[in-house]
Amino acid sequence: MKNHFLEDQSLILIVDDEPFIRAQLRLSLQCEGYRTVEAQDGREALTVFKQLKPDIVLLDAIMPDMDGFECCTRLQELDNSKYTPVLMITGLEDQESVDRAFEVGAIDYVTKPIHWAVLRQRVRRLIQQSHLQQKLEAANRELQRLVTIDELTQVANRRRFEEYCSQEWQCMAREQLPLSLILCDVDFFKAYNDTYGHRAGDRCLQLVAKAIQDSAKRPADLVARYGGEEFAVILPRTDAEGAVHIATTICESVRGLLIPHYGSQISDYVTLSAGVATAVPQPNSDFQEIIDEADRALYQAKIAGRDRYQQYSKLSTSTAFFWKSEV
The missing domain is CATH 3.30.70.270 (Reverse transcriptase/Diguanylate cyclase domain)
Known part of the structure; x- marks a missing residue:
């Protein structure tokens, strides 16, 4: 049975220069109830991200022109990227590449060839964590507002x-x-x-x-x-x-x-x-x-x-x- 907790309305941005990999990712994730959108390179990914504000980005590390590492760095600079986790997909498993992925802002990574069960679990976990973080920060902001607002008049206390x-x-x-x-x-x-x-x-x-x-x-x-x-x-x-x-x-x-x-x-x-x-x-x-x-x-x-x-x-x-x- 599919777990529909939070993810049914989630939008996933798939960024990969290989059409076959994008198609595989799209079909696998849509079967889990997610909505997907695709970009074939880093520059297109930045444009799509600004327009659609996805819930998570699946980002290929090795792409021509702008690779995944540079794209991830650029994503972190966008105003609306705070709650959007980046999951790096890479064929590189050396320590330097893994360290670099985290340094540029990736939350997690999976390696190629993709282990689909692992990918689905990590996507689900990252989306849930992101949504819970947003709810927690919203609750904290409301709590802060309440402790600084006069209840009767709704001006500062x-x-x-x-x-x-x-x-x-x-x-x-x-x-x-x-x-x-x-x-x-x-x-x-x-x-x-x-x-x-x-x-x-x-x-x-x-x-x-x-x-x-x-x-x-x-x-x-x-x-x-x-x-x-x-x-x-x-x-x-x-x-x-x-x-x-x-x-x-x-x-x-x-x-x-x-x-x-x-x-x-x-x-x-x-x-x-x-x-x-x-x-x-x-x-x-x-x-x-x-x-x-x-x-x-x-x-x-x-x-x-x-x-x-x-x-x-x-x-x-x-x-x-x-x-x-x-x-």
Whole structure:
């Protein structure tokens, strides 16, 4: 009985300059339930591989023009070749040829004349291993995503925020470029929960998170739930003017959601306060500096009346801080 585990839909690329060998391989593998495609030399193999993305490549080692060793090397350089095993078919059994096959990226090899039972078992095993590896890596990526994403709002969580802030702080210190940080807080959120209940509060946070996410659109920007009703936006390579623009957009976007908030003391709708800080990190400095500055700016935004942003800056005055406010 044929084993149809995984292989029924698998596509095998057969690369050999001898038509008779290709026909033998094709018939043998099709009898096992595989789909096959053929190439008569290394250059054609590269073209077919790019077009069809096979699950495995059976590659003859000795071919004119581009031999199997060079072809295998070129295959490894293609973006979509990561999960595609190469099984070398060779009439060479010397140690040097075997070592070279593995050096250029082949996963296994069989020798000519082909032992068909051995070939079928190795093809099946390599395809299964490849598929299982893909599933494992996909599961690991999903696990990594889950441990860095806030379950309620689906933006980054506090752990991811701190990792990314540290990473970008060090990167900007090396490049001597600005990093901006916006800390946001939903105004009178406790009153919102008291008025509408926690389920409505959760929905409110989801909508606010999406509005913030939509306002920070560059791939390098990170939106995170900092804690409770607080959110943070990391803006690498962004100067103060750019950060203020994003903060203004965020406040306007949340205001524009028109989420009723009759427990608010300043508006009939949900609003947001934001603190903005910008710095060019110095070598060996701590990213906690910019967090503290943004937090102070956020506090001043609340003192100034909420539903606004405050920009932090240092001045040599007795108060040590100057705050810019816009409603």
